[in-house]
Each structure stands twice: as C-alpha cells, then as structure tokens.
Amino acid sequence: LHPTYARMPVTIFEHMSGLARELGAINLGQGFPDGAPPQALLEALARASAERSHQYPPMAGFPELRKAVAGFYERTQGLELTPENVIVTSGATEAVASAILTVVSQGDEVLLFAPAYDAYAPLVRRAGGVPVFLALQAPDWRYERSAIEAAITPRTRALVLNDPLNPTGTVASPEDLAMIAGVCRTHDLFAICDEVWENVRFDGRAHASLLAQPGMAERALKIGSAGKIFGATGWKVGWIVGAPEVAAVVARAHQFLTFTTPPMLQFAVAEALDEAAIAKACTASWEQTRAVLLEGLDREGFVTLPSAATWFSCIDLPASGIPLDDRTFSERAVREALVTSIPLSSLWEGDHTPTHIARLCHCKPAPMLEDAISRLARWR
Ligand code: GLN
Numbered sequence: 001l002h003p004t005y006a007r008m009p010v011t012i013f014e015h016m017s018g019l020a021r022e023l024g025a026i027n028l029g030q031g032f033p034d035g036a037p038p039q040a041l042l043e044a045l046a047r048a049s050a051e052r053s054h055q056y057p058p059m060a061g062f063p064e065l066r067k068a069v070a071g072f073y074e075r076t077q078g079l080e081l082t083p084e085n086v087i088v089t090s091g092a093t094e095a096v097a098s099a100i101l102t103v104v105s106q107g108d109e110v111l112l113f114a115p116a117y118d119a120y121a122p123l124v125r126r127a128g129g130v131p132v133f134l135a136l137q138a139p140d141w142r143y144e145r146s147a148i149e150a151a152i153t154p155r156t157r158a159l160v161l162n163d164p165l166n167p168t169g170t171v172a173s174p175e176d177l178a179m180i181a182g183v184c185r186t187h188d189l190f191a192i193c194d195e196v197w198e199n200v201r202f203d204g205r206a207h208a209s210l211l212a213q214p215g216m217a218e219r220a221l222k223i224g225s226a227g228k229i230f231g232a233t234g235w236k237v238g239w240i241v242g243a244p245e246v247a248a249v250v251a252r253a254h255q256f257l258t259f260t261t262p263p264m265l266q267f268a269v270a271e272a273l274d275e276a277a278i279a280k281a282c283t284a285s286w287e288q289t290r291a292v293l294l295e296g297l298d299r300e301g302f303v304t305l306p307s308a309a310t311w312f313s314c315i316d317l318p319a320s321g322i323p324l325d326d327r328t329f330s331e332r333a334v335r336e337a338l339v340t341s342i343p344l345s346s347l348w349e350g351d352h353t354p355t356h357i358a359r360l361c362h363c364k365p366a367p368m369l370e371d372a373i374s375r376l377a378r379w380r
Pocket of ligand 1: 011013014029030031032166
C-alpha cells in the first residue's frame with residue numbers, strides 16, 4: 001500500500017461530519033446547504049433524466065454544458081470563451097487533481113497559500129511535486145509580493161490561488177490579482193485558480209478571475225463548481241477553463257480519473273447556468289443565512305473575522321472568551337455542545353499555524369443556526 005494513503009487520516013470534513021452523524025450534532029463543519037437545491041434545477045434534472053440518454057457522455061463533457069459554462073463566465077465575469085476552453089469534471093476536487101497532474105512534473109515546486117484547502121498538497125505530492133507553503137496572516141490574509149518572490153526558486157512551476165478563499169471568506173483585490181499575475185509572468189509560473197466560491201459573495205463584493213489578467217489566459221486553469229453555485233454539493237459537477245490547447249491536455253488527465261460525469265446532471269446544470277436568475281437567487285438566500293449567523297454570534301459575544309464570501313465565517317476563539325486551541329474547541333464542541341465546526345489549523349501546513357480560529361458554515365435554516373449559536377453560548 002502506498003505509505004501516503006496508508007498513513008493519511010480521513011479529511012477533517014469527513015471526520016467532523018462522521019462525528020455529527022454519530023452524535024446527532026448540528027453540522028456547521030463541512031460546507032453544504034441543508035435544504036433542497038433550487039426547484040428549477042430539480043425540474044431540469046427530471047426532464048433530462050426522462051428525455052436524455054443515460055449512457056457515457058463525451059469525455060470532455062456535453063457541448064451544451066461546455067457552452068453554458070462559457071456563456072456564464074462571459075455574462076458574469078466578462079471572459080471570452082468557447083466550448084473548447086471548458087472541460088467538465090466530476091466535481092472541483094477532480095478538477096484540481098486533473099489540473100495538478102497536467103501541470104506538475106517530478107520535482108516541481110508548487111506555491112500554496114496557507115490556509116490551503118486540504119486536497120492541494122497531497123495531490124501535488126502524488127504528482128511528484130513539492131508543495132511550498134506561504135503563510136497568509138490573520139485577520140486580513142493579504143498577499144505580499146515580497147513573500148511570494150522570496151519563496152520562488154528555479155524549480156517553482158506553479159501556484160494555486162483559491163479565490164475567494166476557503167476557509168477565511170476573503171476575496172483578492174484587483175491589485176492582488178494584478179500583482180500575482182505579474183509574478184506569474186515574470187517567473188514563468190502556471191496558475192491553478194480554484195474559484196469555486198466565485199458566486200458566493202456578499203456585501204456587493206466583486207470577484208474577478210486571475211485568468212482574465214494580461215498574459216494569463218495561456219498560463220492559468222480556472223476551476224468552477226456547480227455544487228457551489230447552486231448549493232448541490234453532492235452532484236459533483238465541476239469544470240476547468242483554460243486555453244484550448246491546455247484544456248485538451250487537461251482532458252487527457254481527466255479521462256483516466258473519472259472519464260465523464262453523469263449525463264442528466266450535466267444537462268440540468270447547463271439549463272440552470274443559462275437562467276441567470278437561478279444562481280442569483282442562491283447567492284441572495286446565502287446572504288440572508290450569513291446575516292443570521294453573524295448577527296447571532298455577535299449577540300452572544302462571539303467575535304468573527306472579516307469575510308465577504310463563501311459559506312463560512314470564522315470565529316476568533318480567545319477574543320470570544322474561549323480558552324481552547326481550535327482543534328480542542330472543535331473536538332469538544334461537537335461532543336459537549338453538539339455543534340460541529342472546522343478548526344482552521346486543519347487547513348494549514350508549514351510555519352506560523354494559527355490555532356485560535358474555528359470555521360462555521362452558515363448556509364442552513366435560521367432556526368438551526370440560532371439553535372447552534374445558543375448551544376455554543378451555553379456551553380462556552
Ligand atoms: N469544500 C467543503 C468545505 O470546505 C468540503 C468538501 C469535502 O468535504 N470534500 O467544507
């Protein structure tokens with residue numbers, strides 16, 4: 001057995017959701033909405049299921065979905081794309097794996113900003129690469145050109161930019177994006193852009209893709225997720241956008257990971273992407289759940305870090321009067337308060353690990369959020 005996996009624990013998300021299931025806790029750990037996805041998406045699924053083939057779709061995805069993704073990004077982010085720019089994957093994690101396998105060769109160094117989603121480093125290592133972590137600093141999690149350049153060596157091949165950033169909920173500024181693109185051009189780096197939270201933004205906060213920066217179209221792969229846009233995380237429909245000649249190589253990696261993605265899901269997502277109102281309504285509903293969580297936490301004296309995106313809010317434990325490190329907090333809160341959270345340090349490798357922050361998921365019904373907040377407040 002490969003020692004990487006033989007020794008590896010299950011992901012923090014599965015660990016915490018497993019405890020939530022076992023203990024009957026309110027699960028504000030792993031990110032997923034509690035209710036059904038939009039009715040229009042379910043109707044599109046029923047139609048596709050009744051009327052379309054149930055056999056293998058084309059390996060790179062149905063032209064209908066590739067076209068819908070291109071159109072969605074043209075309307076929402078001003079990108080000029082054709083279906084040849086898009087490869088459909090079975091979720092964004094598969095997209096990340098395909099992108100890393102495409103870009104990273106033996107011995108290549110890959111810059112990862114910490115906090116980093118926990119799939120990146122193991123996938124870089126399995127591709128033969130070496131993850132190099134660059135710590136961002138709470139509470140702003142700013143990107144510093146000098147720190148990035150100091151980490152670059154002749155072996156550096158790529159960087160991974162998760163923007164908006166999970167777990168912090170922060171969004172790169174236009175200046176950040178211009179700076180990071182400049183670093184990529186100067187040092188001939190490839191950018192893997194995990195933008196699955198691109199549509200989960202609040203307070204009117206804008207998001208732009210690193211792929212749209214000058215000179216980046218040929219050296220960036222942008223990853224998106226229908227699960228995040230429509231709140232249907234179990235569907236596992238994602239995609240990768242890149243220059244057609246790069247996307248064609250990504251497809252070679254994808255063909256031996258999952259090969260394809262269920263046809264009815266692809267058709268339903270294509271229809272939903274074409275109806276701008278569906279994605280907008282999802283974002284609007286999460287703006288409300290976010291307010292419920294933030295207001296409730298504030299009322300009970302919990303201190304949250306600034307954020308403007310994702311389904312998550314982070315609480316500062318010591319500032320909230322909780323004298324526990326994040327892992328102890330999460331392990332005890334699920335058992336004693338029956339509320340599940342994610343310790344931020346579980347998404348961190350390398351130096352300067354903060355251990356005072358826990359992540360809570362807000363895309364849940366208001367009564368569930370209120371119940372979780374009062375449980376935490378009583379227990380604290
Ligand atoms: N992206 C999800 C989160 O951050 C987890 C996804 C997973 O568990 N595979 O909560």
